[in-house]
Amino acid sequence: MLKILIPSMFMLLTTWTSPFKQLWSTILMYSFLVATLSLTWLAMPTDTGWFYINNYMAYDPLSSPLLVLTCWLLPLMIIASQNHLAEEPENRQRTYISLLISLQIFLILAFSATEMIMFYVMFEATLIPTLIIITRWGNQMERLNAGTYFLFYTLAGSLPLLVALLIYHSSMGSLSYLSLTSLPLTCSNLYANKLWWMACLLAFLVKMPLYGVHLWLPKAHVEAPIAGSMVLAAVLLKLGGYGMMRIMIILDPLTKELSYPFIILALWGVIMTGSICLRQTDLKSLIAYSSVSHMGLVAAGILIQTPWGFTGALILMIAHGLTSSALFCLANTNYERTHSRTIILARGLQMVLPLMATWWFLASLANLALPPLPNLMGEIMIITSLFNWSFYTLILTGLGTLITASYSLYMFLLTQRGPIPHHLILLEPSHTREHLLLALHLLPLLLLIAKPELVWGWTA
Amino acid sequence: MNPYILTILLFAMGLGTTITFASSHWLLAWMGLEINTLAILPLMCQSHHPRAVEATIKYFLTQATAAAMLLFASITNAWITGQWNLEFMSYSLPTTLVTVALALKIGLAPLHAWMPEVLQGLDLTTGLILSTWQKLAPFCLLLQINPSNTSLLLILGLASTLVGGWGGLNQNQLRKILAYSSIAHLGWMILVLQFFPSLTLLTLLMYFVMTFSLFISFKVNNSTTINSLSMSWSKTPIISSMVPFILLSLGGLPPLSGFMPKWLILQELTKQSLAPLATLAALSALLSLYFYLRISYAMTLTMSPNTLLNALPWRLPSNQHTLPLAITTSLTICLLPLTPAITALLTL
Numbered sequence: 039m040l041k042i043l044i045p046s047m048f049m050l051l052t053t054w055t056s057p058f059k060q061l062w063s064t065i066l067m068y069s070f071l072v073a074t075l076s077l078t079w080l081a082m083p084t085d086t087g088w089f090y091i092n093n094y095m096a097y098d099p100l101s102s103p104l105l106v107l108t109c110w111l112l113p114l115m116i117i118a119s120q121n122h123l124a125e126e127p128e129n130r131q132r133t134y135i136s137l138l139i140s141l142q143i144f145l146i147l148a149f150s151a152t153e154m155i156m157f158y159v160m161f162e163a164t165l166i167p168t169l170i171i172i173t174r175w176g177n178q179m180e181r182l183n184a185g186t187y188f189l190f191y192t193l194a195g196s197l198p199l200l201v202a203l204l205i206y207h208s209s210m211g212s213l214s215y216l217s218l219t220s221l222p223l224t225c226s227n228l229y230a231n232k233l234w235w236m237a238c239l240l241a242f243l244v245k246m247p248l249y250g251v252h253l254w255l256p257k258a259h260v261e262a263p264i265a266g267s268m269v270l271a272a273v274l275l276k277l278g279g280y281g282m283m284r285i286m287i288i289l290d291p292l293t294k295e296l297s298y299p300f301i302i303l304a305l306w307g308v309i310m311t312g313s314i315c316l317r318q319t320d321l322k323s324l325i326a327y328s329s330v331s332h333m334g335l336v337a338a339g340i341l342i343q344t345p346w347g348f349t350g351a352l353i354l355m356i357a358h359g360l361t362s363s364a365l366f367c368l369a370n371t372n373y374e375r376t377h378s379r380t381i382i383l384a385r386g387l388q389m390v391l392p393l394m395a396t397w398w399f400l401a402s403l404a405n406l407a408l409p410p411l412p413n414l415m416g417e418i419m420i421i422t423s424l425f426n427w428s429f430y431t432l433i434l435t436g437l438g439t440l441i442t443a444s445y446s447l448y449m450f451l452l453t454q455r456g457p458i459p460h461h462l463i464l465l466e467p468s469h470t471r472e473h474l475l476l477a478l479h480l481l482p483l484l485l486l487i488a489k490p491e492l493v494w495g496w497t498a
Numbered sequence: 499m500n501p502y503i504l505t506i507l508l509f510a511m512g513l514g515t516t517i518t519f520a521s522s523h524w525l526l527a528w529m530g531l532e533i534n535t536l537a538i539l540p541l542m543c544q545s546h547h548p549r550a551v552e553a554t555i556k557y558f559l560t561q562a563t564a565a566a567m568l569l570f571a572s573i574t575n576a577w578i579t580g581q582w583n584l585e586f587m588s589y590s591l592p593t594t595l596v597t598v599a600l601a602l603k604i605g606l607a608p609l610h611a612w613m614p615e616v617l618q619g620l621d622l623t624t625g626l627i628l629s630t631w632q633k634l635a636p637f638c639l640l641l642q643i644n645p646s647n648t649s650l651l652l653i654l655g656l657a658s659t660l661v662g663g664w665g666g667l668n669q670n671q672l673r674k675i676l677a678y679s680s681i682a683h684l685g686w687m688i689l690v691l692q693f694f695p696s697l698t699l700l701t702l703l704m705y706f707v708m709t710f711s712l713f714i715s716f717k718v719n720n721s722t723t724i725n726s727l728s729m730s731w732s733k734t735p736i737i738s739s740m741v742p743f744i745l746l747s748l749g750g751l752p753p754l755s756g757f758m759p760k761w762l763i764l765q766e767l768t769k770q771s772l773a774p775l776a777t778l779a780a781l782s783a784l785l786s787l788y789f790y791l792r793i794s795y796a797m798t799l800t801m802s803p804n805t806l807l808n809a810l811p812w813r814l815p816s817n818q819h820t821l822p823l824a825i826t827t828s829l830t831i832c833l834l835p836l837t838p839a840i841t842a843l844l845t846l
Contacts, residue, residue, distance in 0.1 A: 158752075159752040159753055159757070162751065162752040162753070162757075163752055165751070166743075166746060166751060166753075166754075170742070173795060173799040174798070174800075182795050182800070185791075186791060189787075189791065190787075193751075193784055194781065194784060197781055197784070198777055198781075200761070200764060200780065201764060201768060201773055201776050201777050204765050204768040204769075204776075205773055207765075208765075208768050
């Protein structure tokens, strides 16, 4: 663990002391080294149990896929940001890279935390670099509003979480993950206990996001630059899912009744946000709402609290992370050429950029959960566990799958097929860098078809 | 100002606070507070600007009222208990009167109305002294008398955090924003006074460090409104990039050190079964965070990426001594991992 954390911390130093001509190559090389080393975390000699590095950091089959995803994403973010930062002054480029690296450090510390307060502090700590990336390097005036929504939605949810954790700590004495399994809070039907249950989950539901409190996400994803969108979609939403999975242990048995409205809200959100996707004019906004849709399914899977639910949620989180990040990279290739996110302005691109059309095709197929990709595996497991809980959810999840397929296909057909408008004939051809970026996103997804044991957690 | 006069006034301010620190007799404590007030008055109106004189008069009147209330409370205590010792105040009437008098002295809500107007009339350095040094003596007294009127303290604390949050939302003058931020932080300090007085001291010291960084950053840029901050990136790019962190630390965001007092206070309040109060106080901190965020947007996060075509202010070589700023900024940002050591030090 330290062989990954300490090099990541020292990459901050490398960012500021590299000669400027070699900055991007150096940082890319080091982040790839760190990402390769992080793959060792996936090797689990036993199926259950923790791997301890020290008293404060550990990983288990739930957190290791997310840790690997975090480390894998940093080189991808660096490749993606290289173009739009090329005209900036030197110190600002270094600052941007430092923000990305510090984000990775906080995320590693968050996913490997062994104690809930450490997780909470690192969960909040990821807000600051993300806020700076969105508000400083976003491209439109609305980015300030986006940053404010992002910060305040998340904080309004997580301050009650802090108080709830402190309540648990003062009555149970410890918030270490080890002891959480044996210390559920004694259940009584007091209203205060229900408020405590809500306070524990609200932060993660806002982060995921759940349908009613999702308004920050389209704003933040759309206004962020490409690295910000990538890290938000791929990893920061999963912090919410991971936190929910960890804290579910102490919330039994209140969850049996109290989770009912949230499962329904999550499933309704799948349909509503999917339908909104069908009417979007802004490409990044479409992908952002599609993220809400998939994460609604993840939230429902976690709240069901069955082994298949958790496994499906984790697989869907990893697969969605890679897919959504790939879609944002594709949208960014459009944006860098036309400087507009309007879908109808960049139509029929298969004629001009045929190789990019291949990536669009694969990413859209992944988004609509085509078998045998892990996206489908996650969705099927969640849908099955929901069906086991109640037959009627099949209506909602079936409809949701249908709508997901429609908007993914709609996005693909609208951007790639059809006649190409005249103003796009002279588009810059695809860079090798962009092909590399998308290959690195989609190749792990394809490889996961062969060995899903790596990402299905400790329950299956 | 004549350096001899300045020396005398600064020494007198130090003397006043020190007398209050060292006193165990109420009259001596009151005397220290009065010397403190009188010594800062010439500093406040040294520019002879009508606004500064107005601020000085307002400050004098409120502080004199508070000192008189303090004197009456100590006389009442002497009448009831027969002794003048600070620590042995066991009856509720004098204790409550002293608490309210000291609340007026430091500017807790609902006795806060003088604070924004007084700070607005001062220059940034005197404002800094008002926000930091002048709070030391009253807090020393508050920590020693151990007020036992829980509901009064909680009302003062909660009202201060809410007023500090809501009041600052409509301001674009930096000194008024700093005044409301001071009110909010003082509210947090008072909330935990009865349960864990060391945390009050910790919050006070952390607040001093953070506010010092912010005041000096504003002074380096010589700006008193949010709008004038927007040119600071060209004058002092590094200070401009550090100020968002100072502001977010004031807002209490982890992993910056401003989170430390809030975390420890929330922990203490939940231990005392005051969880709804803790939640309310935590959410009211979000109000202050909004205007801190707005300042950081104006100053740093909306830097123009390209070269500007309009006229910029002259960038003259500055001989400001920024070493204290460097030290306090580092403390404001990096102190959170030392929380166990600091709490151990304060509970010695």
